[in-house]
Amino acid sequence: MLDRAAQLLEREAGEWAGSGSCAQSDPEEFFPEAGETSLLAVRICSRCEVREPCLEYAMEHNEVLGIWGGLTRRQRIKLSRLRASADRSRAAATHDAARRSRAIEIVVTAMDGAGRHTVVDCR
Structure with missing residues (x-):
């Protein structure tokens, strides 16, 4: 399921999606269970070259799940x-x-x- 989501994201978001630091990480880290926060995902995002376009994508598309650009849903x-x-x-x-x-x-x-x-x- 997450592999399909990653493929859809890359097709929809453009080239930046495949070059994010998260591309080499476990996707589960970026989609923690309700009430949990993935500090590892936030740390990975903090060093990512495409953090800004990732965050903008999430903001423009009202992403409600996951860590995007280093921010949780509440932070977004x-x-x-x-x-x-x-x-x-x-x-x-x-x-x-x-x-x-x-x-x-x-x-x-x-x-x-x-x-x-x-x-x-x-x-």
Whole structure:
């Protein structure tokens, strides 16, 4: 079963899947029983060249089982929430920056020396 899963993963994920440190390890280590964590799998992942694409694959495909990119399912869920929060913060900051830019344009509308209103483009 795990051999078939490995073949499907390599076909779907691309070349990185076959070059991971886990390719030379017992697949059972990366799929611990419920409530257990495989410290060996986490250690193997920590030295792996393809840790990042492995983790991204798991995140994009909502992998619920196993250790991927050195993270457990719980850790991947937490990372996903942190990323979503950061995305919301970035969107809010972009919105705030645009609003401040409009406010600055209004503020720099001032009277020039001759008493005329002028707008200074400050972008």
